[in-house]
Amino acid sequence: MLNKKALQLITLFLLLLVPGIFFGNLVLVGMSLVPLLLLIVGLAFSPPRVVSVEAIKINTPVWAGDVSLVTRTVRTSAGAGLVKIRQPLPPEFDLVAGSNLALHWQWFQPATLEINFQLKLAKRGRYTVPPLDWVSLHPLGYRAAQGSGGNHIDVEVWPRFYLPKTVKSLPGLSVSPFPSADIAKIGIPGQDFREIRKYVTGDPIKNINWRATARRAEQSFWPLVNEFEREGRKSVMIYLHASQAVEIGNTIENGIESGLEAACNLLFYYLEKGYRTGIYVCGNPPRYFYPDTGRLQFRKVLRQLIDLKPGYWPKDLLTAVELTRDYVLGYNPLSIVISTFDNRSGPALEKAVHQLRQPSIMVIGIDAYGLVPQENQYEKELLPLLRLQNRPLVRRLRGAGANVIEWHPDHESFSRIFSRQVWAR
């Protein structure tokens, strides 16, 4: 199709030709021929088009922080002009090497182009990499074509967790990371009835007690499930504070992402050890995974954590403690609270620790200030002051009997601080 530029040439031709003929002026007639000839020459050939785009595949699931190589091969039709190809990417993906944009100028012959780039899948979540966009331009700019081609790719990025083997294989060197009570048991639940409780995500449908549910239908239409005593080992309850108050840092790395990393590591560690481990995620919506054993529990939790969105209020942490009170009183698990130590989340964290009233409470305090981009000297100087401001809270938590672990995700991996805890004492 002709564009504005071609129409401008036709207009120029007529503007010069008509007076040229009217006055019998050869110079004007000659000048009018330049745009006319240019238009005729230009319209004699077409810009190239993209005829095929080879499909690509990213093996999923991938872990946050992994780097994937992406290659797109594009074939163009005959034609002269510029072909511009661009692979749009979700904003959470970092381009580590190569370029997702390529320009190619071709003179009539069809061509095969290839773009290679490496993507760092920086943040957990479910993403779609859209098809490749292309634009081709006529060499004189009279025509343009555009389109998209190739497949779209669904990528599932799981939260980071990497506990070194040294940590995984150290069962008894420390006192602090392990629960003191020994009530929960590994394997299939036994025959001994323990209690009836409310249904939570992940409970088998066969455990629903339909009669009890029907009896209480007038009060609350929420299924009730039978809980049986289990044999074996200890129990762990993790509280992940994931409200907006914790979202300190940048889009990719912030308190919530660091908290998720810590939660995944702890969950994996304790489940691998055979502990009955559950997690309450104070996000939006809040999610409670009743303590259970095995890798299935880990995968079940991980799938839900991919889509975690921050909750609105820090006090959700208190709601979490309230909702899990029965379990905590019954099983006396190791309670682990993962949160930040700033002014907004601090009061809720302190109250939660007091309400838990457990002999074994671990608080993972994420110091996410280092993840905030520091533009100038003043902002750099602000960090020690903010940290200083949080010291009284840490002292109070320790005074309440909690084992407080401070983690600086900007310069230390969680596995390192956790392994320090395991080796301690």
Next chain:
Amino acid sequence: MKKADRNLLTLEAVIILLVSLAAGYALLDALFFIPFLGLLIIGIVTVIILKNLAFVFRIAAGLICLPAFMKLNNVKWWLFSPERLHFCPDLSLPLAAAIGLLVICGGLILSSLQPLRREVRVLQAGQTEDEQVRHYVRRQNMAAGGAVLACGVASAAIILVLELARRGLSGWFRNLPWGLPVIGLVSLIILSLVIFWLAGSRHGTDYTGD
């Protein structure tokens, strides 16, 4: 400023300079520097500083040349009589054609350089490698500049042929009935308008970069 952008700027400055010189000479001969300086300022302001008003410079250059070209009219009209246009130099047809073609070719190249500069800025702001951008600018300039110059040369050849055939054609025209040239001219205009309308009805999309 990146190299590709600097090259485009230099090219624009050279074209503005040449067109201004030619147009200034066509208007006032020995006093050419007066219109030259005026046109140069217009060119720098509209093309280099404001960046998207190249058409103002093209129209100004065309209008400045027009009186000199009007002296070469075969059909004499009182408004463009040699007496009224005595301030202009008497250009020979080859010189007038050379100036006219320089002005129109310069204007057309300028009109292709402006969107190119915009696109280069967009590309440079993105993730395109500098080498790719330079390569693109070089090829684009080769294509546009080559096509415009080739069309200019072809037009010059056509003017030459028409000039050579003019005298013979005038005698031939004189023997024709008076209505025939008029009808021919009107037909040509109608044909041009039809072409214009057809092209307009196929108005396409403009590509403006990212």
